[in-house]
Amino acid sequence: xxxxxxxxxxxxxxxxxxxxxxxxxxxxxxxxxxxxxxxxxxxxxxxxxxxxxxxxxxxxxxxxxxxxxxxxxxxxxxxxxxxxxxxxxxxxxxxxxxxxxxxxxxxxxxxxxxxxxxxxxxxxxxxxxxxxxxxxxxxxxxxxxxxxxxxxxxxxxxxxxxxxxxxxxxxxxxxxxxxxxxxxxxxxxxxxxxxxxxxxxxxxxxxxxxxxxxxxxxxxxxxxxxxxxxxxxxxxxxxxxxxxxxxxxxxxxxxxxxxxxxxxxxxxxxxxxxxxxxxxxxxxxxxxxxxxxxxxxxxxxxxxxxxxxxxxxxxxxxxxxx
Amino acid sequence: xxxxxxxxxxxxxxxxxxxxxxxxxxxxxxxxxxxxxxxxxxxxxxxxxxxxxxxxxxxxxxxxxxxxxxxxxxxxxxxxxxxxxxxxxxxxxxxxxxxxxxxxxxxxxxxxxxxxxxxxxxxxxxxxxxxxxxxxxxxxxxxxxxxxxxxxxxxxxxxxxxxxxxxxxxxxxxxxxxxxxxxxxxxxxxxxxxxxxxxxxxxxxxxxxxxxxxxxxxxxxxxxxxxxxxxxxxxxxxxxxxxxxxxxxxxxxxxxxxxxxxxxxxxxxxxxxxxxxxxxxxxxxxxxxxxxxxxxxxxxxxxxxxxxxxxxxxxxxxxxxxxxxxxxxxxxxxxxxxxxxxxxxxxxxx
Numbered sequence: 001x002x003x004x005x006x007x008x009x010x011x012x013x014x015x016x017x018x019x020x021x022x023x024x025x026x027x028x029x030x031x032x033x034x035x036x037x038x039x040x041x042x043x044x045x046x047x048x049x050x051x052x053x054x055x056x057x058x059x060x061x062x063x064x065x066x067x068x069x070x071x072x073x074x075x076x077x078x079x080x081x082x083x084x085x086x087x088x089x090x091x092x093x094x095x096x097x098x099x100x101x102x103x104x105x106x107x108x109x110x111x112x113x114x115x116x117x118x119x120x121x122x123x124x125x126x127x128x129x130x131x132x133x134x135x136x137x138x139x140x141x142x143x144x145x146x147x148x149x150x151x152x153x154x155x156x157x158x159x160x161x162x163x164x165x166x167x168x169x170x171x172x173x174x175x176x177x178x179x180x181x182x183x184x185x186x187x188x189x190x191x192x193x194x195x196x197x198x199x200x201x202x203x204x205x206x207x208x209x210x211x212x213x214x215x216x217x218x219x220x221x222x223x224x225x226x227x228x229x230x231x232x233x234x235x236x237x238x239x240x241x242x243x244x245x246x247x248x249x250x251x252x253x254x255x256x257x258x259x260x261x262x263x264x265x266x267x268x269x270x271x272x273x274x275x276x277x278x279x280x281x282x283x284x285x286x287x288x289x290x291x292x293x294x295x296x297x298x299x300x301x302x303x304x305x306x307x308x309x310x311x312x313x314x315x316x317x318x319x320x321x322x
Numbered sequence: 323x324x325x326x327x328x329x330x331x332x333x334x335x336x337x338x339x340x341x342x343x344x345x346x347x348x349x350x351x352x353x354x355x356x357x358x359x360x361x362x363x364x365x366x367x368x369x370x371x372x373x374x375x376x377x378x379x380x381x382x383x384x385x386x387x388x389x390x391x392x393x394x395x396x397x398x399x400x401x402x403x404x405x406x407x408x409x410x411x412x413x414x415x416x417x418x419x420x421x422x423x424x425x426x427x428x429x430x431x432x433x434x435x436x437x438x439x440x441x442x443x444x445x446x447x448x449x450x451x452x453x454x455x456x457x458x459x460x461x462x463x464x465x466x467x468x469x470x471x472x473x474x475x476x477x478x479x480x481x482x483x484x485x486x487x488x489x490x491x492x493x494x495x496x497x498x499x500x501x502x503x504x505x506x507x508x509x510x511x512x513x514x515x516x517x518x519x520x521x522x523x524x525x526x527x528x529x530x531x532x533x534x535x536x537x538x539x540x541x542x543x544x545x546x547x548x549x550x551x552x553x554x555x556x557x558x559x560x561x562x563x564x565x566x567x568x569x570x571x572x573x574x575x576x577x578x579x580x581x582x583x584x585x586x587x588x589x590x591x592x593x594x595x596x597x598x599x600x601x602x603x604x605x606x607x608x609x610x611x612x613x614x615x616x617x618x619x620x621x622x623x624x625x626x627x628x629x630x631x632x633x634x635x636x637x638x639x640x641x642x643x644x645x646x647x648x649x650x651x652x653x654x655x656x657x658x659x660x661x662x663x664x665x666x667x668x669x670x671x672x
């Protein structure tokens with residue numbers, strides 16, 4: 001297992017090189033750069049722009065730019081955001097807690113809804129509850145995330161009760177510590193629901209199918225034949241085995257923890273990484289884009305690895321070492 | 323096989339319902355220029371954010387109520403009692419070319435100017451939401467079909483060849499797919515969109531660009547699964563038999579391997595259509611997809627991100643979202659029905 005993990009981690013290096021090269025070239029060939037905004041302002045002299053261009057290295061051929069970017073990044077320096085004028089790492093670190101909080105709460109929300117609903121749908125198979133939950137799962141999987149976010153914002157602005165966006169209230173700094181915490185939570189509720197509902201529907205369907213699979217297995221029939229009470233069978237034998245495959249999905253959840261929800265964050269004006277990275281793409285803030293892509297890709301690759309490890313952990317029949 | 327599948331779909335209630343509903347959607351999209359009372363960019367700046375006009379039976383024919391702008395600051399309209407404009411059928415309209423070929427100078431229904439028929443209200447420049455919805459459906463309904471066509475062709479070719487031949491081609495192709503799958507999807511889409519935008523400046527061409535980008539992301543998954551399936555079929559006796567008979571690799575792939583993948587392809591294609599619809603809607607919503615004056619459901623929804631709309635409850639501007647939702651749910655249900663028919667075993671795997 002150790003050699004397997006080590007090999008996968010080593011394979012990350014060429015993969016990240018490829019990813020960074022691809023995105024770097026894409027950013028390079030997209031028309032215009034960050035300085036276009038300055039060029040449009042008439043009071044900025046051309047010499048200043050030329051000097052800035054040299055400073056940022058934008059006058060050199062793309063492969064030279066890539067090599068110098070790579071050299072810096074390997075040494076742990078992700079460069080400076082051109083539009084915010086602060087180191088990229090600092091900028092990302094400012095936004096990361098908000099995105100992390102949102103990702104985690106929506107993950108917890110999805111699991112908290114999906115597991116009980118999936119279990120009940122399987123136990124009371126073909127009942128009205130089962131059909132209703134299947135229908136809601138279809139609806140939840142089919143509604144565009146940004147549309148749901150829009151509906152949530154309209155709900156908040158029409159009926160009140162929830163803030164229409166943002167991370168905290170205007171008077172946040174004047175609140176007591178408990179009040180501040182509640183303020184954060186209050187702002188998180190709607191984005192959490194919007195982001196979590198799709199995941200909950202998917203998980204619920206998997207949970208239900210897993211339960212039904214296990215219910216039909218031989219050892220459950222044996223338990224039933226021995227006269228074990230139905231509840232005990234369900235919760236001790238079926239549920240524990242049915243939930244195992246779901247554990248692997250935590251690996252994939254990990255990969256999304258820091259990439260942020262671009263659409264939902266934009267609609268709900270939630271100042272997380274997704275919003276920042278989208279703006280960086282639009283403004284051609286190259287170093288921010290590259291850092292975001294490197295972090296996002298690393299999380300994705302590591303997330304897949306975690307999923308594979310978890311799979312072997314919950315199912316001892318799977319062995320990666322030959 | 324195909325007619326049998328159709329028969330099976332129609333025998334199931336959910337399948338028949340979804341299929342018929344989708345066909346109606348496609349017919350409406352196809353005849354959009356005839357059905358829509360107005361062109362997509364037909365503005366009326368005196369009637370912005372107009373609520374849906376009430377349709378009533380008046381003096382022996384259908385008529386719309388006339389409205390008066392009571393408060394321009396918050397777009398408040400009130401119906402004027404006793405004032406109606408009759409709805410005419412097969413009315414004269416500016417000539418346009420249906421499908422770019424047939425000149426047509428009529429529309430199915432409309433009212434006489436200056437009255438306006440707003441079945442689903444109007445937007446910030448007084449354009450008819452219903453007409454734009456109809457035209458916009460053309461984007462959402464075709465993007466999935468073209469998208470799966472491209473991904474299936476690339477996925478089959480790359481995956482099939484990689485699985486059949488193995489070796490260097492296999493490793494190169496698989497590293498390529500891993501590379502694409504290792505970048506968070508939306509980041510790659512935005513980067514591609516920015517990089518390729520200069521080659522597609524026309525608003526019609528942007529549609530093609532979006533299909534190309536979404537397919538570029540999508541083929542990797544298909545190719546990997548096709549490769550896996552091909553690998554497992556590769557060592558079956560019937561392939562050895564074909565090889566022993568001296569058939570070339572292309573013949574074997576085309577005649578013996580692909581037909582065995584057919585059912586899998588149908589199911590995955592059906593189930594991946596919603597991804598394209600949602601992808602286009604998201605891009606247009608973010609302002610980097612379909613551009614004005616063209617229309618698409620996502621683009622129409624991006625107008626809703628206005629404080630005025632939130633506060634004043636212009637609910638009719640949300641209908642494009644409902645349209646996306648209904649279309650996607652129809653494709654999802656139909657896809658599941660097809661999956662149950664084609665391969666009941668898949669049902670238990672997620």
